């Protein structure tokens with residue numbers, strides 16, 4: 001499932017190819033994604049120019065010069081491919097195909113259909129029901145150790161569960177939560193309200209550093225995820241704990257091995273010697 005680094009990579013790919021370009025027609029082959037694509041989508045976007053791209057958590061916002069914003073979420077398996085060849089035939093899971101005036105074809109492919117594409121006016125976008133309750137993005141100025149400890153002070157949940165909650169901080173999923181907890185030396189089972197002071201600072205720093213490294217690697221390709229040019233991401237080769245059950249801990253002073261446990265129905269990978 002795409003998390004912040006994969007979404008950021010896709011957002012940069014879209015920006016690189018589409019900024020300043022004008023949208024022609026949009027072919028909606030299936031509109032029943034996680035939420036239905038609005039009926040007026042094609043009419044409202046036709047002829048508009050892409051003027052800015054932004055990512056908040058796992059959402060991509062494409063600002064058009066007609067005052068509208070296309071809101072995109074990749075869900076579990078959504079991806080974009082950008083090609084120059086209009087004649088390419090559509091695949092069975094190519095649900096939306098965008099054509100630019102200058103001949104690019106942008107396909108949104110999503111076999112599980114948990115992704116979404118919808119529209120909103122730019123002055124209402126921050127209040128849109130999908131976005132209004134999101135916690136800050138880890139790369140925003142609001143996010144630091146103090147912020148984290150304040151938001152975690154009243155929760156009895158584990159730190160793992162709290163970090164997956166998009167209303168506390170947005171953009172993290174299972175992979176990058178496991179990796180960040182490893183780097184900050186925090187047990188995934190620790191009660192979230194005990195994360196304070198130095199420990200909170202360490203965690204906030206680890207989150208940003210793991211995410212930055214993953215963005216540099218173009219994200220992690222495990223199942224469906226690819227960059228917009230069809231390239232894989234490469235961060236899966238740099239995982240310290242995720243999907244490494246039984247392998248040795250990368251910390252050479254540790255001599256421990258990576259363990260797997262189930263929390264809230266999902267696998268957690270960690271080193272019990274290093275993470276307290």
Ligand SMILES: [Zn+2]
Pocket residue numbers: 249250251254255256257271272273274
């Ligand atoms: Zn270890």
